[in-house]
Amino acid sequence: MYQRCKSLCLTSNLQSRYKSILSKIEAKERRNLLFEEEKKRQRTAVGRIEKIEVKYLSPVEEVTLIMNKCISTPMDCAKHISEGVSKVSAIAMVDGSPWDMNRPLLSNCELKLLNLLSPENKVVNTAFWRTCSFILGAVVDIAFKQDVTVHLHSFPVPVIKSGSFIYDVYLDLADWKPTDQEMRALSAQYVKLINKELPIERIEISENLALEMFQDNPIKMTQIPNIAKTNNNKIILYRIGDYIDISKGPMVGNSSLIGRCTIASVHKIPEKENLYRFQGMALPKGVILNQYAYGLLENRARKFNDTTWPVFSEENNEVEDTKVLGRN
Incomplete structure (x- = not known):
């Protein structure tokens, strides 16, 4: 009985915390303004060019x-x-x-x-897969109407052999199951974004600035101090277009390097309140597969990917696996 009451209280707290005082557009504009100001400040701080x-x-x-x-x-x-x-x-x-x-x-x-x-290839493939997850977050961030609360959680360390790149997202939707049409729309948005051939920028900022930039996302607000603690008070940000997210990197330099791609599935994560795992697969630009072979990869990417979330190691800032899904 106690555990049930505790669970209900946690659910209520999460729902109240996840109501941002800024609209999605306002939060994104503010984040980009702070990003640009910090980029200019760092450029000015270089001083005399050597x-x-x-x-x-x-x-x-x-x-x-x-x-x-x-x-x-x-x-x-x-x-x-x-x-x-x-x-x-x-x-x-x-x-x-x-x-x-x-x-x-x-x-x-x-x-x-x-x-x-x-x-x-291992170094390049990992960067490619990480970039695909990063861009997936950008797509999900704009995919829902304003009245649906969306908070990006994170994407685990890339595991190529898992068959899919992923991004975990909090959605204020109970037991949402996307239709085939909605999945096709997500894939179309992904293709539209990578076809813009956008550069992927990187910047290091302080913990305080990161907290200011992501104050509309309570999940990121919880993660930022833990990341900063293991990285000398630094947070690494990446930006594509007007979308900004946290990652240790590295990533590939431009979205044009991603070729054929599909957002394959969305799974509700077991025992996690309103947390959904978006999964996709992609090929590097110039790699061509026939429809049958590509279909096999799509089918594999539809299966639930139980890759775990990362925990940062104090020694080297690399990620280590920690089981949170209870599946192998």
Whole structure:
């Protein structure tokens, strides 16, 4: 009896907390304004421009580029090399570590650019899958009418072998089961967004600024202090278009690198109040499968993906699995 009363009280508290004082549009506009102001502040803080040497390593040559410290990015380097390289490069390796294409370079370094068919496929595939989840959050964020409360929860660490990328979302809808038409509409929105060929920006901000930016989302407000605690009071944000979210990254540099895609299913997460798992699958741009083979991947992506939410490790800020769904 006590547990039942406790559960009812928690449900009531969640529903009252999840009523934002800002509309979806107002909250998004405010978040983008703060993002732009912080980006300009960080650019101004660079001060006098210093030069760095970037040794670009490719299978056929080694080129030394003179770039601007804390301003130039791997994408800028790629554009200096050739238009073709800049269009296909997904992520960079800077001194052997994964690096976002649109993240400024901080010192002299060795640079390697990876495309979606590079031999280092695990690094690239993980970034690709993470980006797909990130964009899925952007689609769900605009998919519902204003009178439906939507709060993005998070997306777990990418697990390629699971067969689907995912995003967990709080919806103020009890036992919602989307129709086939609604699923097709979600897929259409996803395709529309990636076809805009938008760059994916990255910025590091303080915990206080993150709390200010996400004050309309009580779930993120709970997560931010825990993330900051393991990351020297820093929160990493990504933006595509006007959509901003939290992720440790890295992600691919542009939505144009995503090819054929489907939002395959939506599952209500067991024992979690009004929390739904959106699942999808996608192919890198240029990878072509016949309808039968693609259909097999779609069917696999429709099955409930029981990948767990991440917990940040204090040692290395990587994610570790923690079972919250009670399924294997």
